[in-house]
Amino acid sequence: MGNAFLNRTVDGFLKIGAVGASKVAAEETYDCLKKGPSRFPFWKFSKDKLEDALRKICKEGVYWGTTAGVYVGMEYGVERMRGTKDWKNAMLGGAITGALISAASGHRTDKVIGNAITAGAIATAAEFINYLT
Template sequence: MPHSSFSGSLSSPKLDLGIDTGNVFFNHTIDGFLKIGTVAATRAAVEDAYHAARRGRISGHNFEETLKKMCKEGAYWGTVAGVYVGMEYGVERVRGTRDWKNAMIGGVLTGALTGALLSAAGHNNKDKIVVDAITGGAIATAAEFLNYLT
């Protein structure tokens, strides 16, 4: 009986942009902002390109709206990521150890901070701050555990 197999590996592209502010904390924060902000902006562009392809047309207005959406999404997610990376690094420095607990604490602090800012801006329910803190901690901890699996 004939037998065939497939062997290979798949790896993601690696791109590092070095920005040295002279402060390791700021370097980590800016790096997180740029990387995740770029991913969010790219996601927005691809999503809008998909919708334009389904419609079969693109206009100058659609293109302008896509650029605005890319900037908004990139800035929002980049800011959250930058705050998270900075918080996690700060917790690591304070605790003096590098483990999953830093991710959890950093996620909780980031979720609480962003939840508080959004609640203050939108005059929303204060319970949202607690829910956002729990969500941030859960997502950050899950991501850290996934990193250990690979």
């Protein structure tokens, strides 16, 4: 796209969105096979079930992708503002992302702060694990 910020954000959205969609697709497939008769599992698979599964897949893919895109964008923005590449960028990017996603979901202040702390901690842990490998 010609812009490093947009490139990273869109890349994060697409990659992690695909992971989220794949997760739900696997869950829905398992549920379908589990509920059907053992010999012909697809007999009980209706158009409504398929539409419901596709709706869940798209919703989850967009949610995971949006969260990842916001995180990647925030981490990159913090890195550019600070002028250094270290674990603190992941921590701040995760905290900002947790707060933004939580606030956009309509949570109260206490929940927003808790989600910001949690997301910052997860991002920092992931960054430390990444350094170990």
